Amino acid sequence: MKKIQKFFGYCCLLIWLSFGGCSDQLPPTISSSPQSNNSVETSKPMITNNEPPTTVINAVRQEVEKVTAIEASNLDIQDSEAKTWSDGCLGLAKPDEFCTQALVEGWRIVISDSSQTWVYRTDGEGRVIRLESQR
Numbered sequence: 001m002k003k004i005q006k007f008f009g010y011c012c013l014l015i016w017l018s019f020g021g022c023s024d025q026l027p028p029t030i031s032s033s034p035q036s037n038n039s040v041e042t043s044k045p046m047i048t049n050n051e052p053p054t055t056v057i058n059a060v061r062q063e064v065e066k067v068t069a070i071e072a073s074n075l076d077i078q079d080s081e082a083k084t085w086s087d088g089c090l091g092l093a094k095p096d097e098f099c100t101q102a103l104v105e106g107w108r109i110v111i112s113d114s115s116q117t118w119v120y121r122t123d124g125e126g127r128v129i130r131l132e133s134q135r
Contacts, residue, residue: 052080053125055126057109059129078112080109080110082107084105085123087100088104090130092132105124106122106123106128107124116134119132
């Protein structure tokens with residue numbers, strides 16, 4: 001008799017779960033179609049502010065200063081644009097590098113010291129910074 005009760009309990013639980021008994025407790029998901037382009041940009045990035053946060057600007061300035069020894073105070077932001085990158089490497093994966101496969105909200109920052117210009121990609125907080133190009 002106990003086996004029948006146990007079996008019936010499992011069946012009820014399975015039916016309850018299959019009809020979404022816990023669906024209101026699951027976190028929302030972001031769905032997107034796979035893209036082969038390394039810098040996927042959605043039509044409207046989720047970042048609502050048109051200007052990057054100060055933390056992002058400062059992180060990019062510090063990165064340029066670290067790489068070039070040009071003082072951060074001598075660097076000017078020429079352009080900034082909110083972007084949605086295709087992966088955790090901001091669409092700039094190195095050969096044999098593993099990148100998280102999730103969309104990343106971030107920024108494309110153009111910075112200059114008036115003789116050279118760098119284009120950087122960042123995540124939304126400026127924790128991940130990648131050099132896109134240098135002119």
